[in-house]
Every structure is written in C-alpha cells, then in structure tokens.
Amino acid sequence: xxxxxxxxxxxxxxxxxxxxxxxxxxxxxxxxxxxxxxxxxxxxxxxxxxxxxxxxxxxxxxxxxxxxxxxxxxxxxxxxxxxxxxxxxxxxxxxxxxxxxxxxxxxxxxxxxxxxxxxxxxxxxxxxxxxxxxxxxxxxxxxxxxxxxxxxxxxxxxxxxxxxxxxxxxxxxxxxxxxxxxxxxxxxxxxxxxxxxxxxxxxxxxxxxxxxxxxxxxxxxxxxxxxxxxxxxxxxxxxxxxxxxxxxxxxxxxxxxxxxxxxxxxxxxxxxxxxxxxxxxxxxxxxxxxxxx
Amino acid sequence: xxxxxxxxxxxxxxxxxxxxxxxxxxxxxxxxxxxxxxxxxxxxxxxxxxxxxxxxxxxxxxxxxxxxxxxxxxxxxxxxxxxxxxxxxxxxxxxxxxxxxxxxxxxxxxxxxxxxxxxxxxxxxxxxxxxxxxxxxxxxxxxxxxxxxxxxxxxxxxxxxxxxxxxxxxxxxxxxxxxxxxxxxxxxxxxxxxxxxxxxxxxxxxxxxxxxxxxxxxxxxxxxxxxxxxxxxxxxxxxxxxxxxxxxxxxxxxxxxxxxxxxxxxxxxxxxxxxxxxxxxxxxxxxxxxxxxxxxxxxxxxxxxxxxxxxxxxxxxxxxxxxxxxxxxxxxxxxxxxxxxxxxxxxxxxxxxxxxxxxxxxxxxxxxxxxxxxxxxxxxxxxxxxxxxxxxxxxxxxxxxxxxxxxxxxxxxxxxxxxxxxxxxxxxxxxxxxxxxxxxxxxxxxxxxxxxxxxxxxxxxxxxxxxxxxxxxxxxxxxxxxxxxxxxxxxxxxxxxxxxxxxxxxxxxxxxxxxxxxxxxxxxxxxxxxxxxxxxxxxxxxxxxxxxxxxxxxxxxxxxxxxxxxxxxxxxxxxxxxxxxxxxxxxxxxxxxxxxxxxxxx
Numbered sequence: 001x002x003x004x005x006x007x008x009x010x011x012x013x014x015x016x017x018x019x020x021x022x023x024x025x026x027x028x029x030x031x032x033x034x035x036x037x038x039x040x041x042x043x044x045x046x047x048x049x050x051x052x053x054x055x056x057x058x059x060x061x062x063x064x065x066x067x068x069x070x071x072x073x074x075x076x077x078x079x080x081x082x083x084x085x086x087x088x089x090x091x092x093x094x095x096x097x098x099x100x101x102x103x104x105x106x107x108x109x110x111x112x113x114x115x116x117x118x119x120x121x122x123x124x125x126x127x128x129x130x131x132x133x134x135x136x137x138x139x140x141x142x143x144x145x146x147x148x149x150x151x152x153x154x155x156x157x158x159x160x161x162x163x164x165x166x167x168x169x170x171x172x173x174x175x176x177x178x179x180x181x182x183x184x185x186x187x188x189x190x191x192x193x194x195x196x197x198x199x200x201x202x203x204x205x206x207x208x209x210x211x212x213x214x215x216x217x218x219x220x221x222x223x224x225x226x227x228x229x230x231x232x233x234x235x236x237x238x239x240x241x242x243x244x245x246x247x248x249x250x251x252x253x254x255x256x257x258x259x260x261x262x263x264x265x266x267x268x269x270x271x272x273x274x275x276x277x278x279x280x281x282x283x284x285x286x287x288x289x290x291x292x293x
Numbered sequence: 294x295x296x297x298x299x300x301x302x303x304x305x306x307x308x309x310x311x312x313x314x315x316x317x318x319x320x321x322x323x324x325x326x327x328x329x330x331x332x333x334x335x336x337x338x339x340x341x342x343x344x345x346x347x348x349x350x351x352x353x354x355x356x357x358x359x360x361x362x363x364x365x366x367x368x369x370x371x372x373x374x375x376x377x378x379x380x381x382x383x384x385x386x387x388x389x390x391x392x393x394x395x396x397x398x399x400x401x402x403x404x405x406x407x408x409x410x411x412x413x414x415x416x417x418x419x420x421x422x423x424x425x426x427x428x429x430x431x432x433x434x435x436x437x438x439x440x441x442x443x444x445x446x447x448x449x450x451x452x453x454x455x456x457x458x459x460x461x462x463x464x465x466x467x468x469x470x471x472x473x474x475x476x477x478x479x480x481x482x483x484x485x486x487x488x489x490x491x492x493x494x495x496x497x498x499x500x501x502x503x504x505x506x507x508x509x510x511x512x513x514x515x516x517x518x519x520x521x522x523x524x525x526x527x528x529x530x531x532x533x534x535x536x537x538x539x540x541x542x543x544x545x546x547x548x549x550x551x552x553x554x555x556x557x558x559x560x561x562x563x564x565x566x567x568x569x570x571x572x573x574x575x576x577x578x579x580x581x582x583x584x585x586x587x588x589x590x591x592x593x594x595x596x597x598x599x600x601x602x603x604x605x606x607x608x609x610x611x612x613x614x615x616x617x618x619x620x621x622x623x624x625x626x627x628x629x630x631x632x633x634x635x636x637x638x639x640x641x642x643x644x645x646x647x648x649x650x651x652x653x654x655x656x657x658x659x660x661x662x663x664x665x666x667x668x669x670x671x672x673x674x675x676x677x678x679x680x681x682x683x684x685x686x687x688x689x690x691x692x693x694x695x696x697x698x699x700x701x702x703x704x705x706x707x708x709x710x711x712x713x714x715x716x717x718x719x720x721x722x723x724x725x726x727x728x729x730x731x732x733x734x735x736x737x738x739x740x741x742x743x744x745x746x747x748x749x750x751x752x753x754x755x756x757x758x759x760x761x762x763x764x765x766x767x768x769x770x771x772x773x774x775x776x777x778x779x780x781x782x783x784x785x786x787x788x789x790x791x792x793x794x795x796x797x798x799x800x801x802x803x804x805x806x807x808x809x810x811x812x813x814x815x816x817x818x819x820x821x822x823x824x825x826x827x828x829x830x831x832x833x834x835x836x837x838x839x840x841x842x843x844x845x846x847x848x849x850x851x852x853x854x855x856x857x858x859x860x861x862x863x864x865x866x867x868x869x870x871x872x873x874x875x876x877x878x879x880x881x882x883x884x885x886x887x888x889x890x891x892x893x894x895x
Contacts, residue, residue: 012553043582183708183718186708217583
C-alpha cells in the first residue's frame, strides 16, 4: 500500500461514515482540482455512484470554462447537481469587479453569504434536471446540516487545525479552541439538533498528492490548470477578477507533477495567487470563521 | 498503474512514490517546554517552509515589537498567538530523503488533553519534549502514559532548553534518569534521549558544538531511524461493517457490504461470519471503482464485497473469516479508559459505546480503580474525572462483538459518547460472564424499559415508519415511494415490498396520481394500532430477539427461566402495542417536536 492508497482509503472511510451517520448532507464542488478529487473519492466510496448532492456556489465571476466543465460532468456522471447564487448583490452591483466594495467584502457576499443561504435553503437552489439538462428551482428547501468540503491542512495555518468532522454552531461559528477529539477511526458523528457539521476527507492531502492522484486515476480536470500556449496557467481556481495565473509551461498533469516536485513552485504556497488572502493579516482565517470554506 | 504508456520521467516519479515512506510523528510534553519551537526549527533548518514565510513571521513580530519565536510559524492562528499556547494539533509536512513526515504539534496545556490525544492517536512515533531548566512536570508524565496507552510504540525524549542550563551534562543526566524510571513503570523504553536547544538549533538538524559530551544522533537523524508501523496483514481478518449499499435506482444490482479492513486479509471465496449475529455467507466478489479486479484485500483498505447468499447484515456488525480466531461476543466487559468529559464519569449512568462501527448503550457498573496518570498513584473512587485514567466494568444493553487488547488491539478499542460528545476512549481487557438473566435481571429491565426502547425488527420498524410518514405528510398529499424512502431512509426495494403488502391488506391505497400513497379511509388514526401494523409484517410479535436466549445462558434451568420470562414479556408486549394507536404516535411526535425540535425516532 503506497502513500496515495493510504490517503485514498482514509478519505473513503470518512465519506462512508458521513453518508451513513449524518442526515441532509451535501458536498461542495468548486470545480477546482481538490473538490474534483473529492468527488472522485465519493465515486470510489460508493462504487461508481454519488448518492450525495453536490453544491456549487456560482459567483457569476467564475471563469466560463469552469461552468461548462461542471455541467458536462454533472450530466455524464449523473450527479445530483445544485447551485446557489447571491442574486441580490449581483443585481445591485455590490461586488468588487463593479468597483463598489473591497475584495474581502465581495468574497463575503458572493461566496460566504451565498453559501450560507444556499445551505440553509433560505435562498433558491437550482437543481439539474437530467431529462432536460437544465437547472430548475429545487422544491427541497430543507437545510443541509452536513457539508463535505475539500480543504487541505497544508493550505494555510487555520486549515491545519481542522478536524475531519468539525462541528459549527447555529451561526456557523467555529470554536477552534474546543474541538472534538478524533482517534482510532472514531469521529464525532452524534450531534445535538441545530449543529452543523463540516466533513473534511482531504485534510491529510498535499497539493502534490492531489496532482499525483489525478494522474494515477486519470481524473479529468478543467483545462485552465494547463498552459494553453501562452506560458501561463492557473494554479488555484477562483473568480476571474481575483485569481491570477502563474508563469508556467506545464501543459498536462505529468508536467504539473514534475513542476511541483522539482520546479520553481517547490517552496511557493499554492494560494499565493489569491488576492483576497492578502488584504489583511488574517484574511482567509477571518473569512473561514464566518463560514468561508 | 493502469497507464502502461508512461514515459521514463513518469516511471521515475512513480517509483519514487512507492519507495518513499510516510510517517506520522507527534510532539508532546508539558506546556511551554518548547514543542512548537522544535518543529518550527526543524522546518526552517531543512528548508521545508514556503518561500517568504519565515521572513513574513519575522516581519510581523518586528511590527508588533515582539521577539521572533519559531513557534509563531506554527501558531498561525491569531487567538493562539495571543494566548501563547498551542490549542490544537497543527499538522506540518516535512520531508527528508528517506520519508515524508507529518508532524503533529500536540498541545501541552492540561485543558487540551483531548486535542493531544487526537494528535497522538494518529502517530507512529512520539517526540516527548522536556524542559531541562524546569524539569519533569505533570504533563511530561501524563503524556508519556497516554502515548503508550494510545498504542504509540516508539518514543524519543528530547531534553530541551539546554542553553538555559549551560549545556550541563549533569542536568541532562538527572532528567533522563528520573524520566526513565517513570517510563519503566509503564513499560515504555525510549528509543532515543537527545539533549537539544531548539531556540539555537543545537542537535536539531545540526550537531551541537556546545555539547561534545553527547555522542548520539541529532533529532533529524533520529527521526529517520524510527521504524514504520507494519500493517496488520498477518492477524485474523476483521472488518467492521460501515454500510450495505445497493444503488438499484441507478440500475446497479450489486449488494455491497462496505467497510475498512482493520486487520487481516479477505479473499474471494472465503466464508465470512458476521458478529454479533453469527450469520454466515461466502465472498462472491471484491468490489472497487476504477481499479482492476482484485481477488483479495488486506488491512487498511476501504473496500466492499458481495456475497453468495443475500443474508441480512448491517452497520455495527463485524465481518470475520470462519476458521480464524473468533471475536468475543458479550455484554459485560472489563476496560481501561481515559476520560475527557467535562462531567465526571459516573456509575449507573447511561453512555454510548462506539466500537468499530457498532454503537451500544452501556452503563458503568463498577469503577475498579482510578489512576492519576501524572504520578501513577491509584485509588478506588466513585467517579472518574476529566484527564483521569481508570479501570472499570461496563455492561452493554445488547451484545457487542470485540477482541481483547492483548489479543487484537485494533478491535478492542472503543470510545464513549455522552450527550453527543466523545468523552472517553479505551481498550477492552477482559470479557466477563454476564449473569444478568438471574441476579441482575431487574436492573437490566429497568434500563431496558426505562428508555422505552423495544427492539423491533428492521422490516417491522420500516412498516411503522411508512404508515407514520404517510400520516404525518397526509396534508401535503404527497408521499411518493422516493420521498418516503429518503425521509425515512428505507431502501427502495424493501419499501416497495412493504407498501405492496399494505395495499394488498387494505391499509394503504394509491392516490389518483398513481405515484403517491395515502392511508385508506376505512379506519381513522385512532383505530389503527401499532400492533395491527406490525402484525401485517410479522405473524408473531416477540419482545426479545434470539440474542436473549443465545447469549449468557448455559444450563437448562436458565434456559427454562429465560423462556418463561420471554413468554410473559411477549404477552405483555402484544397488549401494549395493541393499545398504542397511530393517533398516539402522532400526538407524541408533535409534542416532542415542539419541545425540543428533535425528530422522534420509532
């Protein structure tokens, strides 16, 4: 059993625990490489099926290829695909690209608020209809109380403190100082009414693990990660206005793996291209406490 | 390795991966003895930090007029830096030529023992840090004990802050002598003792120039000399069943028993026995997604298999192989545990025990002895306080399957749940004869009926839930097969069968829309008794299942006694369930819902 097998087995075990023990769960799919690996692991866990709804928060500023890719695989893999959006902020132009608010506040509105209200069912959810291939307003407005998320411990400081099963209170607050113990494959899967839970099956994975697994399993990823001939590619995917490309000529998964192992990115953090992290010392941590994933 | 057309470069990458090992290391020790500094130093001195990180933290310190500390690298969270203590087990990734390490920084503060345990339980080795200047403290001992109880075999002791004691050999010798005596008592032999100064980097990655009297390894060298844990392939097969999957909706007819192999090896054709039920079948196939067909799976694999006969098994059972060592099945156990709960552990209070994937209600019948892990003194006490280690006897209300810690440690481990929280963990050291049928019958019955719980068969319970669900949603007019299945979590095939039989018996009818169901108008809710619903599914209703007779009974007398009790129970039960109507159930549901917001489970 090699390194990737070990990671895979643990993640699969966690996904099965979540599916068996928690009610009203969903999985966040950002279309990025991490949550796509997570989706693939769900197919592993459930033998080719994905019995858990996938939720995508569409900020309307996602790079168009991401949405095309999402819908293609939602239909191909018969995913229970759902998206949510902060239509009010978009209509009122309360966004950073419109020049009206800061990057962090834009993230709060288009991601954090949209996510919170989509999960709670307060705002409309759009669910794919596999007959027509179109999204329709979902009649189910029950809150999702368990959310499976593809965060990794190596991404930044606050994520390194996460549990595999991490409870949040009614306001989505995360009490970092008082987290449940986790040992011997036993996780906190009993919850008082009103508790929300985040499940993090990818906690032990690194960026390199993700790419090596994509390579081994031949997982299709969105082409934005590869250099299309102009010597630039995305290393981390987000909204078009706030996510920059990196200088790289990696054209396929093999070349990305090689670049991460020996090339210039060996010691450069993955999220260094994300502008919102830099606005204030604890940008991402602040966002995460409010419910940002 | 499905792609055979890999070019040379890729093959190299792949091989490297196979050869390279992983290891989880935990750093433990008393608060302020310098654990985070050791890690910060290891990361910094080996170039394992992202570019700019060190400069960024240094700059932050300069701006806030604080002296730079390596610990700040790890203590990335704001509130943590404010408090100056590690409050959780942060993970760092770290590489040497030999291995990829995950270093888990466990908090030393007594408040956070549960976090330290979460970190240490994942580790294959522990680095125990002791401050040379301050000497051995309470948590130096407690952590040593916990690490050994959690099953971490390799311990390296780092005597830190040697710079504060002038790199004096005598101070170092005194610390290791005293600490070795302690470790001896708990049967731990450390693999290394290393004098270090994490702040200055002495004996971390570089050999110290100030302690020429020390001839041993640096911390970095010591890490690479630790051994990786072997996977438990040579032990009896154990796989706690996580779930049984059938995705018929997607036209997949496989019925897959899923779980993670804890120990041993399972092969196609093996005869498997599930415990505690004792049901047997054979492995027809081993299933996986995007993987070549496998004939066997071994320890550590999250897998699934189909069986030749469609026997009914479920989450909580443990799959074993016939002919290999059997697990124990029983209701009375002698355990060793550590307590993490805010409230002390009490006797005669109900807790849940989670062992493998099984969850059982238990009571602690006796606290045999409570050990203070910080000084190893023990005494007889009525309660077990937070951070204490104790030996006690527990009684489960239903039979559980387990192994003993000295035979198969993996499946002897359990956690205790109270009020939704994991409040303790432990190992089962002995299975005791349970004579509850005779001397403790009354006690048992009180527990048994005190919670208004009866063990209804799965199908019976599904039948009740179907009727209940349709009644509760009657006003919406919508109760389709799919909705009932998802609301009540009932497999659709079984649901189909139950509903068909209810329609045949005239209890249900189809709505005009042909897809949803309603209760037939022949009877009002208070005329439909629970008994009548259950009787449509089972000819006879009995309060106890076969386990009642199967476990703990050895003699004819006991057998006859059990039969008489069982018969009396059954008579009473039939009276009671006839007296409860659907109306009662809904009234109770509304009451519970409005009081606590919780769903009422049948």
